[in-house]
Amino acid sequence: MRSPRLAAAAAAVLALEGAALTIVALVELFGLSAGDAASLPTAIALIALTLIGAGALFAFAVGTRRGRTWARSGGVVLQVLALALALASLTVQPVLWTFVLGVGAPALVGFVLLIASARSESVDSTDESVND
Template identity: 60%
Template sequence: MRRSGVALAAAVVLMAEGVALGVVSLLELFALTSGRASSTPTGAALVVLTLIGAAALVAFGFGVLRGVSWARSGGILFQVIAIALALSSLSLQPVPWTFTLGLGVAGVAGLVLLILTARREGGSDPRTHRPDAD
């Protein structure tokens, strides 16, 4: 089955976020190995968890392309977390505008695309139709 343009755009956003998060985690890994970390085990655990999140975002992107609902719902959860993180970064002084706007815009765009995808593909899901309703 061919995916809609909205689903393709949502998948691209999810995969791009996953790749970006993977790059950030690799940068943190290099910083961790430079010896500037106050706690190496804690830093390593955070890098591993961040890589798991990056892999999840990429997997959600592929799942959205396949049209599975678990990928859309997982992607929506990540977008809500991204928006919350972007909003919370407004409390930092000075405000990291590049981070805040980049994460916030990507989160809102991903959320809107995933909701539109769920609305479009949810109607064709046979699990949502009752046999006695026809």
């Protein structure tokens, strides 16, 4: 038996992160249309990669909600990357605490929920195989 609450919570965090990344891409797109880009091809590539990342987060959210292991694995990888980015940003002076907390806190919560969901599902599947 799966843990639908943990999976739903983890999927919600992934979906919110995907929405936030989509907003970042839109802000960059508006900045591009305002002529703020130093290099047009680089700006377009950054926007495209950001939208691909957002799409991946949305796909991982749907997969996590459905109990797919590939989605949890991908979600965990992206949470670890977000945590690494937040921790690396601590070296920038002055420290941008809004960025550190805005990226790091959801990543940490998402990581914990994804791991808890995977552990819960693993324990439930072990219990079912013992009962068979």
